[in-house]
Amino acid sequence: MKTDIILAGVGGQGILSLAAVIGEAALADGLYMKQAEVHGMSQRGGDVQSHLRISDRPVASDLIPLGQADLIISLEPMEALRYLPYLQKDGWVVTHSEPFENIPNYPEISEVMKVYETLPHKVILNVEQIAKELGTPRSGNIVLLGAASLYLPIDFSKLENGIRRIFGKKGEDVVAMNLKALQAGKKIGNRTIFT
Amino acid sequence: MxxxxxxxxxxxxxxxxxxxxxxxxxxxxxxxxxxxxxxxxxxxxxxxxxxxxxxxxxxxxxxxxxxxxxxxxxxxxxxxxxxxxxxxxxxxxxxxxxxxxxxxxxxxxxxxxxxxxxxxxxxxxxxxxxxxxxxxxxxxxxxxxxxxxxxxxxxxxxxxxxxxxxxxxxxxxxxxxxxxxxxxxxxxxxxxxxxxxxxxxxxxxxxxxxxxxxxxxxxASENSTYNRLFLEHRAPLGIVACGIAFNYLQENYPDGFKHPVLKISQYPLPKKQLMQLADSCEAILVLEDGFPVVEEQLKGYLGLGLNVRGRLDGSLPRDGELTPDNVRKALGMEVVSPFSAPAILVNRPPALCAGCGHRDVYQALNDVLKEYPGAQVFSDIGCYTLGALPPFRAIHSCIDMGASITMAKGAAEAGVFPSIAVIGDSTFTHSGMTGLLDCVNANANVLIIISDNETTGMTGGQDSAATGRIHAICQGIGVEPGHLHGIVPLKKNYEEMKAIIRKEIDYPGVSVIVPCRECIQTHARKVKLNRR
Known part of the structure; x- marks a missing residue:
């Protein structure tokens, strides 16, 4: 068993904490993992990505080879498309639907969505909207993780534990808020696939 | 454990x-x-x-x-x-x-x-x-x-x-x-x-x-457990894999290598194992992240000895990091990518944060410099280097830590007017102070802007050695008090900032302006901590 995941977004959206939750969960599940992150200059409003590799055998490369990612999880619709060359033919893209427009030449969103129409496997959700409705407006990234959890080789309860460990320092209510967001994301992810 | x-x-x-x-x-x-x-x-x-x-x-x-x-x-x-x-x-x-x-x-x-x-x-x-x-x-x-x-x-x-x-x-x-x-x-x-x-x-x-x-x-390298020779598979091509290149090699042979392989993680080079590898094959492919250091050593300048491949003969790109993909190509295997990047993609370069003090400094500087067509702005290493990008396009150089001040001095002495340096607080105490002393000793006609955000911002907000000390340092180095100014870079202070910049450009000697406002990222972090 091996799952290769690209996490994508814009600096400051919460991609790295999302990666950290999955990483903690995988390690707790006794799995091998490697997760390459981007720090430094690229965090300031630039594109951010993380390569996350989970396996029941030791993982060699820190980077995912082209054409091998099983999953792209993205907090921004155009950013997900940047990593399409990494996606394998049966891979899924799970993305937030709303563009993050901090550049003057962002393409028309309709053009972005046209690319999605050509992809065989995708889940497109407005996770910010869902998070707002939950009363936890800052946990859109964890809603997205909940939706993507259906494609992860990790027990849902392990993800919940991952959230407890990663957000534990920030207090009980932050943990509770994120657990709620994870649950909601899972529910909606389910509905998206089966309807 | x-x-x-x-x-x-x-x-x-x-x-x-x-x-x-x-x-x-x-x-x-x-x-x-x-x-x-x-x-x-x-x-x-x-x-x-x-x-x-x-x-x-x-x-x-x-x-x-x-x-x-x-x-x-x-x-x-x-x-x-x-x-x-x-x-x-x-x-x-x-x-x-x-x-x-x-x-x-x-x-x-x-x-x-x-x-x-x-x-x-x-x-x-x-x-x-x-x-x-x-x-x-x-x-x-x-x-x-x-x-x-x-x-x-x-x-x-x-x-x-x-x-x-x-x-x-x-x-x-x-x-x-x-x-x-x-x-x-x-x-x-x-x-x-x-x-x-x-x-x-x-x-x-x-x-x-x-x-x-x-x-x-x-x-010690020859006896090191970090250097390992794998001779189980004989093949005409032997492979040397240094550091993380070894991972990319393994990635491409999930069921075991098909070549003799020497993993190197400790230097100087393990001569004994390299000799064994060279004896076992006809050519050696060197995989190393960075310069062709080992490749050059094995090949020799004239390339008359071993048949060595790597970054120098085009088997791998000469620049840039290794990836599992360029290593795969160098090993003669195909890289298959079912989806390609769509044409609508645009780059998303990093930018100064909204509300950042450096933005206000560049805004005011750009406005004043419209009046001085000969102006050259020498900048430095830090968040404010992003002032090179649109919408500011405010700087003409970024070379190494501290080079803004010294380059401005050299350019001024070559006749550039106004010759301006923009440097951050942490970069100033890292390597800018000695250059400032050179300016003072030569009474160079430079304007130095030390854009002080009270942190080392680009790397994530580490303590800056300069915090609270810049005025005293500049005075100590000999900047005249009348030409050393502090100001808070905020919209409401634009006109004042512009007036100071204009006045100090026109002063024929060393001027230092210190716009000081805390980095909004470290400020937000402190507010959060205090709330808890």
């Missing part, structure tokens, strides 16, 4: 703490910063009173580390690759003096220049200084090398260079930690005390000693 999920940087930090570290001396720089930050936030490090304050620059860091080693304690000094240029004088000469307490210098190189101005490969510094270099292939090796490295350094009496690259520094994996060792007591080495006095008479003796040590270093 339990496996911990650690970045390569964090594995190095944890290993140092566990191995009985007494001090870490560093200057922030991507991708090395997290090593020192991890030690700063470690409760075990606090308990053990490990010294972990940031230094003014990499040179002061390595020198301070040498002082701690002199006093018998274990010490580590961490920097990005270009930081070792700043520390090179100290580094090269620690190889002459040698050390007492175990000393490890970490160079975090950045091939592909994710956050850097060049992609120099600091294994070259290892060869240059004639010191052993370690290059881990994974996070566990990084941990083990540092854990064992202090003892090796003490046994050899020399510092060790640990070279990592971005993908090792910033990739996380499970790491098995080991038993925590006691710290060294303070002890001054009474054996050959003159070795620290590098007068020619001593230096000549020390250089002979260093040269004599080379065989021991090489034999």
């Amino acid at each position: 339990k496996k911990q999920l650690l970045l390569g940087d964090e594995a190095i930090a944890q290993a140092a703490i566990d191995a009985g570290l007494s001090g870490v001396y560093s200057y922030p720089g991507t991708p090395s910063t997290e090593i020192t930050e991890y030690i700063q936030s470690s409760s075990l490090a606090r308990e053990r009173k490990i010294v972990s304050r940031w230094c003014s620059n990499e040179k002061t860091a390595v020198e301070t580390a040498l002082g701690m080693s002199y006093a018998g304690k274990r010490v580590i000094s961490c920097m990005k690759h270009v930081g070792l240029n700043v520390a090179a004088d100290a580094f090269m000469n620690t190889a002459m003096s040698g050390v007492n307490g175990g000393m490890i210098i970490v160079s975090a190189d950045d091939p592909s220049m994710h956050s850097s101005q060049n992609e120099q490969d600091n294994r070259v510094y290892g060869n240059f200084a004639l010191l052993p270099v370690f290059e881990p292939s994974n996070q566990q090796e990084a941990y083990d090398m540092v854990y064992e490295g202090f003892e090796l350094s003490e046994r050899w009496g020399y510092p060790i260079l640990l070279r990592i690259t971005t993908r090792m520094a910033h990739s996380r994996s499970g790491v098995q930690t080991r038993e925590v060792q006691p710290q060294n007591p303070m002890h001054i080495d009474s054996n050959e005390p003159s070795r620290y006095i590098l007068l020619p008479v001593n230096a000549r003796r020390r250089y002979k000693a260093l040269l004599a040590k080379q065989d021991e270093f090489r034999m």
Whole structure:
């Protein structure tokens, strides 16, 4: 068993904490993992990505080879498309639907969505909207993780534990808020696939 | 012990703490910063009173580390690759003096220049200084090398260079930690005390000693468990894989290598195993992240010996980091990518944060400089380098730490008017102060803007050695009080800022303006902490 995941977004959206939750969960599940992150200059409003590799055998490369990612999880619709060359033919893209427009030449969103129409496997959700409705407006990234959890080789309860460990320092209510967001994301992810 | 999920940087930090570290001396720089930050936030490090304050620059860091080693304690000094240029004088000469307490210098190189101005490969510094270099292939090796490295350094009496690259520094994996060792007591080495006095008479003796040590270093590489020769599969092409290149090689042979392979993670090169590899095949492909260091050594300048492939013959790209994909191509295998990047994609370059004080400084400066068509703005390394990008396009240079002030001086002396420097607070105390003294001594016609955000911003907000001291430093260096101004870079102060800039451009001498407003990122973090 091996799952290769690209996490994508814009600096400051919460991609790295999302990666950290999955990483903690995988390690707790006794799995091998490697997760390459981007720090430094690229965090300031630039594109951010993380390569996350989970396996029941030791993982060699820190980077995912082209054409091998099983999953792209993205907090921004155009950013997900940047990593399409990494996606394998049966891979899924799970993305937030709303563009993050901090550049003057962002393409028309309709053009972005046209690319999605050509992809065989995708889940497109407005996770910010869902998070707002939950009363936890800052946990859109964890809603997205909940939706993507259906494609992860990790027990849902392990993800919940991952959230407890990663957000534990920030207090009980932050943990509770994120657990709620994870649950909601899972529910909606389910509905998206089966309807 | 339990496996911990650690970045390569964090594995190095944890290993140092566990191995009985007494001090870490560093200057922030991507991708090395997290090593020192991890030690700063470690409760075990606090308990053990490990010294972990940031230094003014990499040179002061390595020198301070040498002082701690002199006093018998274990010490580590961490920097990005270009930081070792700043520390090179100290580094090269620690190889002459040698050390007492175990000393490890970490160079975090950045091939592909994710956050850097060049992609120099600091294994070259290892060869240059004639010191052993370690290059881990994974996070566990990084941990083990540092854990064992202090003892090796003490046994050899020399510092060790640990070279990592971005993908090792910033990739996380499970790491098995080991038993925590006691710290060294303070002890001054009474054996050959003159070795620290590098007068020619001593230096000549020390250089002979260093040269004599080379065989021991090489034999250590040949006997190292980090260097491994795999001769199970015979093939005409043998492969040398250095550091993390070994992972990319393994990735492409999930069921075992089809070639003879030599993994190298400890230098100087293991000659014995290289001879064995060369004897077993007709050609050697060298996989190494960074410069073709090993490739050049094996090939020789005239290329008359071994048939060596790698970055120099086009088997791999000459520049940029290795990936599993370019390694795959070099191995003659196909890379298949079912989806391609769509044409609508546009780049998303990093930008100054909304609300950042540097923005207000550039806005005011740009407005004034419309009146001075000959203006040249020399800038420096930091967040404010992003002022080069639209919408500001406000600067004309960014070379190395501190070069803004000295370049502005040189340009002014060549006739540029107005010649302006824009430098950050931390960069100013890192390497700008000496340049300012040059300006004052020459009464150069320059305007120096020290854009002070009270932190080292680009690397994530580490303490700046300059905080609260810039005015006193400038006065002490000799800037005339009438031409040293402070201002808060806010919209409401635009007109005042512009008036000061205009006035000081017109003053024929050294002027310093210090726009000061805290970085909005560190400010937000403090507000959050206080709320809790």
